[in-house]
Amino acid sequence: MRVTYACVCGSDLHPYHDLEPTPEGRRMGHEAIGVVQEVGAEVTTLKAGDTVIVPFAWSDGTCAFCRDGITTSCVHGGFFDGAPSATQAELLIVPEADGTAVVVPEGTDESLMPSLLTLSDVYLTGYHAARQGQVGPGKTVTVIGDGAVGLSAVLASKELGAETIILMGRHESRTDLGRKFGATHVVAERGDEGVAKVLEITGGEGSHVVLEAVGHLPAYEQAYGIVRPGGVISRVGVPQYEEAPVGFASLFGKNVTLTGGPATIRAYLEAAIPQVLDGTTDPGQVFDRELPLADIAEAYRLMDAREALKVLIRV
Amino acid sequence: MRVTYACVCGSDLHPYHDLEPTPEGRRMGHEAIGVVQEVGAEVTTLKAGDTVIVPFAWSDGTCAFCRDGITTSCVHGGFFDGAPSATQAELLIVPEADGTAVVVPEGTDESLMPSLLTLSDVYLTGYHAARQGQVGPGKTVTVIGDGAVGLSAVLASKELGAETIILMGRHESRTDLGRKFGATHVVAERGDEGVAKVLEITGGEGSHVVLEAVGHLPAYEQAYGIVRPGGVISRVGVPQYEEAPVGFASLFGKNVTLTGGPATIRAYLEAAIPQVLDGTTDPGQVFDRELPLADIAEAYRLMDAREALKVLIRV
Structure with missing residues (x-):
């Protein structure tokens, strides 16, 4: 062609x-x-x-x-x-x-x-994240990453009926497009501060779904910090790591589901x-x-x- | 009381x-x-x-x-x-x-x-594994571990309608009870040999669901070796490790979902x-x-x- x-x-x-x-x-x-x-x-x-x-x-x-x-x-x-x-x-x-x-x-x-x-x-990769993450009506979704895939994940979450969409990113021109796509909150902080901010927004309960659109280990660590017990972390950022925490203190203890992959x-x-x-x-x-x-x-x-x-x- | x-x-x-x-x-x-x-x-x-x-x-x-x-x-x-x-x-x-x-x-x-x-x-822990693993009619389920939780996971998988149930364990008195509970195949081999055997039973495609009822890292590694692309690994063995492979070569590349936790x-x-x-x-x-x-x-x-x-x- x-x-x-x-x-x-x-x-x-x-x-x-x-x-x-x-x-x-x-x-x-x-x-x-x-x-x-x-x-x-x-x-x-x-x-x-x-x-x-x-x-x-x-x-x-x-x-x-x-x-x-x-x-x-x-x-x-x-x-x-x-x-x-x-x-x-x-x-x-x-x-x-x-x-x-x-x-x-x-x-x-x-x-x-x-x-x-x-x-x-890009868009269908964001959609894959949201779909694998079981985004739907009534859900609180946090998207980590304000790149084009993260913003696509915001748009897909909105289209799948998410009630609250928190976008974690610190490039204002990008997060502005995120708001246009449906983000209800923007969190510019990262790491522990970012985790604390998302927990505050969710009344201490955490996010039903976390869509990880970065692929670096700190984003993964942020994801299990903010996910609600019984929630889902869905990754579409190609992991630039092979090993990561999955034990009692990260995923297992909270009954967290980790999903995602190449869209x-x-x-x-x-x-x-x-x-x-x-x-x-x-x-x-x-x-x-x-x-x-x-x-x-x-x-x-x-x-x-x-x-x-x-x-x-x-x- | x-x-x-x-x-x-x-x-x-x-x-x-x-x-x-x-x-x-x-x-x-x-x-x-x-x-x-x-x-x-x-x-x-x-x-x-x-x-x-x-x-x-x-x-x-x-x-x-x-x-x-x-x-x-x-x-x-x-x-x-x-x-x-x-x-x-x-x-x-x-x-x-x-x-x-x-x-x-x-x-x-x-x-x-x-x-x-x-x-x-024990039984409801096996049930939790199966339910989180989305066991259902037509599914091939592999249970890793022939302890009481593993055998309970076999029984729960049978009750949830699994078509093929492969039990990985090498204590004959236990795997015999596993067969009574519904296991259609028993694989005594471990590690690479065990993975090869399950792939052989599943026509090279892998198992839709893997229920991991051991909690040690080799069982986890076995799990991602035998899971089918798009499949689910559901853990109920309390992990005796915190870090484990989750990157492209283990979970991500095959779009594998990792779930489970305290039942x-x-x-x-x-x-x-x-x-x-x-x-x-x-x-x-x-x-x-x-x-x-x-x-x-x-x-x-x-x-x-x-x-x-x-x-x-x-x-």
Whole structure:
């Protein structure tokens, strides 16, 4: 496919910091909308000229785990970024194309493309957090992290009927968008102070649901500090740690449930597209900058410096 | 209350091994049936002469967490064992008596007392594991641990409609009772070999639900090795560790949910008593020895040496 829209993800910043230089470089990016150029001999549901959304992971749509809706564990699946293909590019190879790509209806207004692009990862990752966290009417939800995924988790929580939404973040332009998306409270404090603030807001009881959209250990520790007994911590920030507290003093004693993982975007995509098309949801507001593919390095710099929340790339 | 039946729990063996001697000793035990001797001035639902079941934790039944059903997090709650009271004794003080103790109908046959006593902890702890693990029809459930809690988890899984129940344990007399309780497979292997065996039984897909009834880190590691992507690990073995793997390679990558905690017995007790009385469930089979209170030290020895599965104490 010919990529028409891509973007930079918070998780792209990890290799931006840590990746060792290599002579051949590495393909980057995992979010895209584009136009099908050519299909493989076995592809049956797509044709040249179709505009499609591609989730950050490919999947066959037919294996036992795909049928369970756990598309990110597809037995023939994989993640974009690196080989064989990645989305911050002019052209993209989509493995398992029938299972992976979803067609956007012909004639869809270009102004909807940013919101549709968020269905490739960021918005549906926030939605995955909220859904796995059992967000619903009457619930108090705390979102840790005011990046684009955290703000998406606020929006998804609002749409799932959460009563109170506490956003933990300290970048005012971001938390302002969080309020617009449905946050009822903003807590700028971190660590013990942040925990105390959330407990105060919840009358000492803690938050039914905590959506952790950061991926660093302090955010995890904050999560079990503020979760209500019997509550749920749902993680979608890719953990930058392997070991963490799970014993009596953290999760077990309070009967806390820990859930989350790579968002199973593909399982949500068909239901989400119409909601963008009919205006029910408008997650494209997370894009606050737009650059051409030639300026991709500047896009990374802007996001790394937190000068941009999320950069849309026009290819 | 005057204790009539008590018993020794697998978790009593931790202090049996590790507790430092003290001049005054320590009260032990947290499972009991007995007869009310005297009630406090504010007690309204109990009277002298009532036969009652006492859960391993006391709770007021009225606080926000009790109303949520998370009775083990009651703001006025606590755990028996140690001060102020414990159940391997002639007499027991029951704090928050109205919230804690539940009356057994007058005239209940003495032969049902062992099964009713399991509602004080062991059976309902197995039930808590299964319920938190979302055991239900069509599910494959693996139970790690062939102690009395593990076997109770097998029985509860059977009652909740699990299709396949794999019991991991290597004490034949125990796994035989596990088969009687509903286990369809027994896996004696541990560690990597045990994981390989469960994967083989599940066609390489893993177990929808893993009930971890041991509490040691190798059992936890076994759990994430055998759980199916999108599945649930439910722990009721009190963790003898605080830190454990939770990152991409263990829980996150497979979208695994980790749940469990101290069983919220009190929230289940009213519904469970009639099921024992009408013979729907017969969890008292976990008792394979009976001793008088005077022989309590022998009861500990028998369980520690695995000569007994669970010892009933007649007081």
